[in-house]
Amino acid sequence: MRFRSQRVAYPYFAVALLLFGLQMVFGLLAAAKYLGPDPLLNVLPFDVVKAIHTNLLLVWLLTGFMGAAYYLVPEESRVELHSVRLAYVQLGIWTAMGVTAVVGYVFRWTAGNKLLEQPFPLKLVIVIVMLMFLYNLGMTIRAAGRFTTTEGVLVGGLACTALLYLPALFEFDNYTVAVFYRWWTVHLWVEGVWEMIQGALLAFLLIRLSGVDREVLEKWLYVIVGLTFISGVLGTAHHYYWIGVPRYWLPIGGFFSALEPLVFLGMAMYAYYAIRRSGLAHPNRMALHWTIGSAIFSALGAGLLGLAHTWPAVNKWTHGTLITPMHGHMAFFGAYVMIVLGMITYALPGLTGRSEDSRETAANFWSFWLQISGMFGMTMAFAAAGITQTYLERILGIGYLDTQLKLQVHFLMLVVAGILFTAGVALFLWDFFFLAGRPVAVPEREGLAAARSPAV
């Protein structure tokens, strides 16, 4: 930590991690419901639990991105944040929105649109918060007059995230048209602009952790983001199968989403290159674990497992089966969860007033491996269940309910792997809240920061 105002990242990370913990509770509950019977059927049915599980994921990841941006932008632009107070106000409103949404879902206050269940007033709050956030970052960068490629890609990704949320505000009478535009938000977030965010955070962490030449990494960052948009924008077509849209989306979806793994392959090669150049020398080895882990797991989960069911001839049979959560769980974990946890692990020593180089705890180490194993197990459980479901229900034509009864053993494995994963998350939280120490206001290199800050 080089600037006083970077400390604002700490409460963002804290809120993000608390919501991450809560997401696990609802995830386990949802998995248990697959085993049935469900004693909470009339109190907290599956649809509520599932909506909360996915919404918490989106909210905590965005909270993590915001915290990461507030940590990264001052350091890249070499200036204090425009307004720390605004950042705190923003976090307050954002958290209140998140909590209201979750409580609202329990009491059946929902827009009932997958992943965009937030009722309209809360959607407006989200837009306002995003504007506050972008204003704060924009003013900071303007004051500094220094703007690196890495932070440009990060801020660009965040700005596009806000922009692409706008289609979610509209309502369409035609369900097909509604689904068409729902993907402008959901797909272009997770397979478009969020990959910009991941790429930028990856670049930042690799530059810091490996000390590799910034010019080289930033050049490849452009290439990766360029590939992301070639494959991601037209790859939206792989959500336009079988939903009442023109037929030409089928070959377009097949071709362009087949290119999507290239992006993740690019990121993995990126990480490999950085390691080759400078070795695994950085003392914050756990930050390195999460960073490299993100590059590898997103290549597997988002790249390979996405490709597994994206071809129209395959998707015709797998569309709407448990193959989708197989890909979804590992993709979100690899691409976004791990990069945020990497950023937190990297920033934490500085935020809590220690040397940036001096931390590796057993708790974080075990958290990493438990989460990796848990997520691997869950992916395998969903895969086995999804393949069996596709074969029995879609190909042989056995009824949905009869098929689900045949999948019980995989759901059992899902619950076991989910418990392992949750243990890993609990360890991460314990490490963050109880072992890492309290945040400090004084930067590690106060004098250096003051000299660099144009405000002084």
Place this chain on the structure above:
Amino acid sequence: MTKRAARLFFFLSTLASALIFTVLTIDSHRQFPKLTNAAAIDEHVIAGKHVWHRENCTNCHTLLGEGAYYAPDLTKITAQRGAPYLREFLKDPSKFYSEARDGRLMPTLKLTDQEIDDVIAFLGWISRIDTQGWPPRPILVRGSAVPGAATALGVPAPQAASQDPIELGRAAYNATPPGCAACHSVAPGVNIVGPTLAGLPATAAARIASPDYKGKAKDAAGYIRESIVEPNAHVLTGPTYAAGGRSLMPGDYGETLKPEQIEQIVAYLLTLR
């Protein structure tokens, strides 16, 4: 590649992708009315869509294959079940399904009769959207569409429904032993190991009339009986049918099957016209 070239690649590729995507989006809008049968979207369909969203249906069910995977896909449900059934079902799902038997149950939503009619209208409109042939075969809520597959799910093998000889013959044909169905399908054109028995009475008559016929049968029933008891009386050529002029079918059905069972199977096979 220089950083400048990389930046140019990024801007140009993004611009080109966005441009193509925009053009295709505009063209899709041109086609939406026809593909989605948009003229049929009336106030009931719209009201039903509101019920669909308000009740958060998509977080258990899939529609057009999108949603959650905890409950069956409803894209074609109105074509499969019809409004009278769906109306009763939505009033109280527990009359139709139970957690004990099916593992899952839909909560009772306490919808008004009007809301139920609206949501059925909405689902009816959905079922007529042009989904490019998806699903490739019907997705059923419950039960098995494949003969014999239910046995694998722990349901006992089907018994003869009556004492009718044809019905008893059908049951014997599908049972193992004797295992007739393991080699002979009754579907036209499906040759498993032995030839299909679809249209057997006509085939049998044609074989007897042929100058190549070597057996003693005088009519179709006689031919079928002879083929079961004495497979070598008249041997069909084919790589999986015969070798060295001898049929590959077991030759001991005359001893393992009772005479009345053979007559029942013959009676059944004569119905495969």
